[in-house]
Structures are given as structure tokens and as C-alpha cells.
Amino acid sequence: MTVAPQRGPLLGCVADDYTGGTDVAAALRRAGLRTALLFGRPEADTPPPECDAVVVALKTRTAPVAEAVSASLAVREWLAGHGVPRVYVKYCSTFDSTDEGNIGPIVDAVLDAAGTVQTVVCPAAPEHGRTVYQGHLFVGDRLLSQSPMRHHPLTPMTDPDLVAVLSRQTPHPVGLLPLRTVRRGGAAVRAALDELGRRGVRHVVADATCDEDLTALAAGTAHLPVVTGAAGLARAVGHLLPGAGAVEREETPPLSRGPGIVLSGSCSAATLGQVEHARKVFPSYRLAPDGAPDELAAGVRAWLDAHAGRGPVMVYSSAAPGERGDARAGEVLEQALAEAARHAVGLGVRRIVVAGGETSGAVVRGLGIGSVIVTGEADRGVPWCLTTGEPRLALLLKSGNFGRDDLFVRAMEETE
């Protein structure tokens, strides 16, 4: 009898937040790859799960630069140590970052560690309305700087020019690969990258306004050991990998049933609509942005004791710009939502929807979840995940700006 040789993942992805991790894992799964999603950096000697692509979600988007770099490097080293040949650095499709980083410093460190000198930078995700043209990032028909992202509580994005934004985050040259070159296909992309490389350009911001552009970019960057972008380019890269298509033939396990909760700390425009919609349907509890940590935790526990475990419930701190607390409030609210999650699970809750990347990081860490199986998407970029440890939980980690208005209500119904 011949035994098929075990093949490790061909692509390793390091995502800078937890919803970014679920988004990119969903994209790779849609490319037909068996995809594993891990939260937090794995132990050096833990081998990757058997899969075609492995995603490691970190909470580095707003961490201090040195911490973000060292966590990302540890993942790169883990991937290289286990023979994973290519790395995809996943950041937000709205390029969430500040002048200090963390996109530039993370990408620079990963390039150095991989011993390579050039990469492509493309946050385009056309299915979510994120497109890049002349190096400028658009959200729908608005420049990034005119979109609600200009009011983000942690990473307000006020400059849509990605070459300029990234140039403030790296000491290395940043250049542009214009759409007219991308439209000439993979070979032209490759030739242009080589020419930019000869001129010392390390970070190549690439235009892309549709999936075909991302396909050309994936083809023209297939020689690069490190590629960076959001889920859009990741899917195109995934489609070109050997294993693509396998997942269509795989059965995914059923989701856990049982009582559900929505935990929302995202202040993004889409989430605010979803919270408003769900508030009319579920019993809901609002966390005050100026509450003291102990009082917030005690208040939410008492409310959950009275309401959780029967029908779906929601706990939220999401608020429009004028109604929010300061940056310190964000940290406190994340912890209050993590405490709500722990308490709810103790009360028997088994289905958890979390809105917001930072918030998801706090909740997943609070619950001590290390890895999940990625299953079908409730909305584009928002897959249901099943925890691998006990108790088995169905988790839906939602990126702030993703999902239709009724997502929370539908998500609670879907697994009832």
C-alpha cells in the first residue's frame, strides 16, 4: 500500500488582528484551500495543522511597534522552521495604521528575516468596495480619508495616498505599480517589479480595482517569498497554489447549537447599523464608556445572570463618534466584553458573535481559544468558526465594516 506523502502548508499568513484572521481564512477557504486558523503565536515546536494554508491571527495592529514586530517575526520564524515556503502579511483593507506603524515596521522585519528585498503592498478588496487607484485607497466611491475610517477610535485614516502613508512608516523607498501595468497581466507585473527593484524600491504599492487585477498581481508576484495585502489579494494568491479546490470536496462539521450572545465593541459604521437592528430584536445591554472596570464587569455579569441562556442577547459598547469615551475607555471596554464572554459561557452560551477586530482579540484571548476550524460565511468575509477545544463554541468574529444590517439577528437564527 502506498501512503500519500504528508504535505505541510504552502502558504502561511500572519494577520494583524483576529477578524482580519477570520476574513483572510475565509478568503483562502473560498480559493478552495484547506485552511487552519490559529490565534496568537504558536509554540516553536508545535507543528502546523495538516492543511494547505495556515493563518495566524495576532493582536498587533495597535500594539507598540516593538511588540508588534517581535510577535510577527516569531510567527515568520515558526512558519519557516516548519518549512512553509511563503508568507502573506495581512493588514486591514482600510490600511489601519498610524505614522509609527505597524504595517511598515512589520513588513520590513518580515522581509529582512526572509532574506528578501521587495514586496507588493495592496489592500484592495473589491468585493468590499476597497480599491486602489494611482496609489490612493477608496472605500466605495469615497477616498479613504472621506470614509468613516477618518473617525476610527484607534487608527483614524486621514490620508488616502498609500505611498505617502507607508513612506512615513518605513525608511525604505516606496514606489507605485500603476493600473495600466497591472492590466497588462502577470508577466508585465513581474517585469515592472524587477525594474523597480533595480532602482531600489522595496515596497511596491499596487493599484487594483477588480478581482482580475488581483489575479494579475498574484501571478506577477508568485516569485516573491513575502506578499502583503488584505483578503482580496490573499484569495488570488491562494487560487494559484497547488491544493486549490480541495475544500469543495471536504465536509465541514456542524456548528454548535445552544444559547447565543452578540458582543459588540466595534464603532465602525456597518456595526452601528447592525447594533441598531439587533437592539430592536434582542434584550440588549449597553456598556457605558466612562464606567470603572470593576463596575462594568459586575454590571454586565448581573445583567447576563438575568437574561442570558434563554434567547439571544447582546452586550455592546459600540457608539458613534460624539458618544464615545477616550482611548483608555477602549481598553476597559474590551476587557468588559471579554468578561461578558467568559461569564456567558459559564451560563451555557455556546454561540458567540463578536464585532470588531480589537474586541475579538480581547474576547478570544479572554476565552483562551487557541485555534478554530473555519466553516461557511454568514456574510462575505465573516465565516463561522468552530473552536477545537472544549466547550465547543461557534464563533463569528466580524470585521467592523463587514456584514449586512441584519447580520447579528441572522447569525443568531442560523445556528438555533
Ligand SMILES: Nc1ncnc2c1ncn2[C@@H]1O[C@H](COP(=O)(O)OP(=O)(O)O)[C@@H](O)[C@H]1O
Ligand atoms: N463607546 C466607546 N468609547 C470609546 N472606545 C470604544 C467604545 N466602544 C468601543 N470602543 C473601543 O474602540 C475600539 C474598536 O476597535 P475594534 O474592536 O477593532 O472595532 P472597529 O475597528 O470596527 O471599530 C476597541 O478598542 C473598543 O474597545
Ligand SMILES: O=C(O)[C@@H](O)C(=O)COP(=O)(O)O
Ligand atoms: O481587511 C479587512 O477589512 C478586515 O479583515 C479587517 O482587518 C477589519 O478590521 P476591524 O474593522 O478592526 O474588524
